[in-house]
Amino acid sequence: MTAALIGSAFVITFAAAVRSTWSPCGVSMLSTITPIAERARGHRYPVAVGWFVLGATLGGAALGLGMAALAAVVGSFGLSVATTLAASAVLCLVAAAADARLGGFHLPGHRRQVNELWFGRYRTWVYAGGFGWQIGVGLATFITTNAVYVMILMAALIGQPLVALALGTTFGFVRGLAVLTGRHLTSPDALLRFHRRFDELNQPARWACVGVLVAMAAVTAGMAAGPLAGLAIVAAAGALVVVGTRRPIVSATRPLPAPRQTAAA
Numbered sequence: 359m360t361a362a363l364i365g366s367a368f369v370i371t372f373a374a375a376v377r378s379t380w381s382p383c384g385v386s387m388l389s390t391i392t393p394i395a396e397r398a399r400g401h402r403y404p405v406a407v408g409w410f411v412l413g414a415t416l417g418g419a420a421l422g423l424g425m426a427a428l429a430a431v432v433g434s435f436g437l438s439v440a441t442t443l444a445a446s447a448v449l450c451l452v453a454a455a456a457d458a459r460l461g462g463f464h465l466p467g468h469r470r471q472v473n474e475l476w477f478g479r480y481r482t483w484v485y486a487g488g489f490g491w492q493i494g495v496g497l498a499t500f501i502t503t504n505a506v507y508v509m510i511l512m513a514a515l516i517g518q519p520l521v522a523l524a525l526g527t528t529f530g531f532v533r534g535l536a537v538l539t540g541r542h543l544t545s546p547d548a549l550l551r552f553h554r555r556f557d558e559l560n561q562p563a564r565w566a567c568v569g570v571l572v573a574m575a576a577v578t579a580g581m582a583a584g585p586l587a588g589l590a591i592v593a594a595a596g597a598l599v600v601v602g603t604r605r606p607i608v609s610a611t612r613p614l615p616a617p618r619q620t621a622a623a
Contacts, residue, residue, distance in 0.1 A: 360439060362581060363446065364521055366574045367512045370450070371525050374496075374505035375532035377567040380560050381500040383472050383493055384536060389553065390477060391486060392543040399477065403541070406486040411534035413490025418530015421495045425510055425526050426519035433517025442515045443582035449511050450575035451591065453504035457568045467501045494530030503567050 378384060389395070391410055396403040437445075456465045472492055476485040492498040496506050509529060513522035543549045572592065579587040 360516070363439070363443060363512075363516060363578065364518075366446065366577055367509065367516060367521070367525055368528065369570060370505050370512065370574055371509045371529050372532060373567050373570040374503055374509050375529045376536075377503040377505060377563055378493075378496070378501075378533055379536040379539075380556075380563055381502040383489075383499040384502075384533070385553070385556070386472065386474065387489060387493065387537055388540045388556065389549065390474065391489075391537050392540040392549065394544050394546070394549065396482075401482045406482050407537055407541075409483045409486035410490040410537050411531070413487035414494030414534025415490075415527060415531045417491035417494025417498075418496070418533070419523065419527045420491070421497065421510075421530065422513075422523040422526020425513040425522035428510070428514035429517050429519045429522040432514045433519075435517075437515065437517065440582050442517075443578045445515055446508075446512050447575045447579035447582065447591070449508045450571045450578065453508045454568050454571035454575065456504045457564060457571065465504050465507065468497060468499070470499050472499060490534050494533050496526075496529060496533075503564075505567055505571055508571065 379388075387410070391403075391406050393403040396406050453465070455463050472489050476488065479485075480488075496510075501507075506529075509525060513525045516522065540552065543552055576589070576591045579591050580589075
């Protein structure tokens with residue numbers, strides 16, 4: 359059961375990282391760390407991507423260290439596997455309800471944007487690595503999905519510091535890799551088409567993340583209380599999602615204005 363719980367935590371981590379790409383900061387990076395933008399600044403795109411991914415991975419590792427500390431504390435209490443599974447199921451359901459905005463329910467978030475002025479002030483390794491770290495650490499900028507909270511709390515509940523560190527690092531690495539989706543943006547028209555399509559995928563990505571949270575709630579509840587508990591969660595969540603989709607929520611994810619195309623200091 360512990361292996362299945364760890365697997366569920368990694369699935370949620372991946373979903374949280376992918377969904378977080380639609381945060382304002384994530385979208386901004388897809389506008390400003392591109393071949394066309396780096397060329398205008400007199401820099402090389404592969405170098406900027408390398409520093410960004412490295413920074414994001416290190417940011418995720420920093421988050422993972424904090425998660426590892428929580429895991430060490432919770433692990434000292436010796437929670438049973440059944441208790442951990444049940445708590446994880448509840449966390450997933452609460453986060454899914456918040457992401458779906460059922461009944462207007464939402465959890466506290468963080469609304470901080472990266473400072474785009476770094477592009478004109480600093481060298482590539484500073485702005486790319488610095489932005490990557492802020493995005494990879496997960497809690498320093500906009501929090502787009504409550505799956506981030508679930509990842510942190512599930513890592514603590516598992517009670518294994520090395521697993522928690524791996525979860526955080528994976529989160530940062532996947533978030534960093536998202537910048538590669540802009541590798542083909544070599545013209546203004548390509549940039550415009552990309553972001554139009556990316557914005558269209560915002561709501562499907564939100565509901566996909568909700569689906570992952572519900573599925574992991576069903577899996578953990580099923581392991582804790584039997585298959586019927588998992589099926590009941592899926593049925594109830596499905597009914598609630600149908601209700602929620604009648605009032606879709608459109609999230610603004612427009613990228614920041616493009617920075618001045620000047621060489622970094």
